[in-house]
Amino acid sequence: MAAKLQRDVASVESDRHWVLVIVGDDGSAVGTVSLWDHDWQGQTIDEIGWMVLPEHQGRGIAGAAVGEALRRADQAGRWRALHAFPATTNAPSNALCTKHGFVCRGPIEYAYGEQTLRVNHWVRDTQAA
Numbered sequence: 126m127a128a129k130l131q132r133d134v135a136s137v138e139s140d141r142h143w144v145l146v147i148v149g150d151d152g153s154a155v156g157t158v159s160l161w162d163h164d165w166q167g168q169t170i171d172e173i174g175w176m177v178l179p180e181h182q183g184r185g186i187a188g189a190a191v192g193e194a195l196r197r198a199d200q201a202g203r204w205r206a207l208h209a210f211p212a213t214t215n216a217p218s219n220a221l222c223t224k225h226g227f228v229c230r231g232p233i234e235y236a237y238g239e240q241t242l243r244v245n246h247w248v249r250d251t252q253a254a
Contacts, residue, residue: 136161143198147177147190155181158194160204171204173249175218188221195225195249205251210235210244222247 136142147156156177162169173194177187198204211218213232222229227247235244 143194145190145194145197147186149181149186155186156190158190160194160198160207165208170208171206172208172210173204174209175221182217187217188224191221191225199251207249209247209249210242211247213243213245219245219247222249225249 142161143159145158146154147158149155156175158173158175160171160173162171164170165172173191175187175191175194177190195207198207207227209218209222209227210233211222213219219229222245227249230246230248233244233246235242235246
């Protein structure tokens with residue numbers, strides 16, 4: 126785990142990956158939005174993921190933070206196609222994908238560590254239009 130943490134920190138420090146902290150009104154961290162690349166099904170893809178602590182959910186914080194992360198990524202000219210994989214049962218995250226211009230490619234079985242998760246595969250392609 127320590128080696129993985131070192132690789133993750135090095136990726137952020139080199140600006141290869143982004144980990145954006147969502148800061149609440151009181152200055153405390155209430156969640157994150159991350160953008161990174163990784164191998165999936167034989168190719169390198171770029172992925173976005175987010176989380177907001179349970180006590181701060183339902184207030185539009187994730188929607189605003191994802192919107193800001195996408196705005197910054199677009200402005201930087203990074204990540205032409207972003208993939209997102211929220212659980213099929215996570216209605217709020219799936220709604221955020223729709224709101225922010227992702228297109229659902231359908232539900233899939235996604236291997237994560239030693240687990241298989243049922244997720245929706247969303248893609249936001251900035252050059253599709």
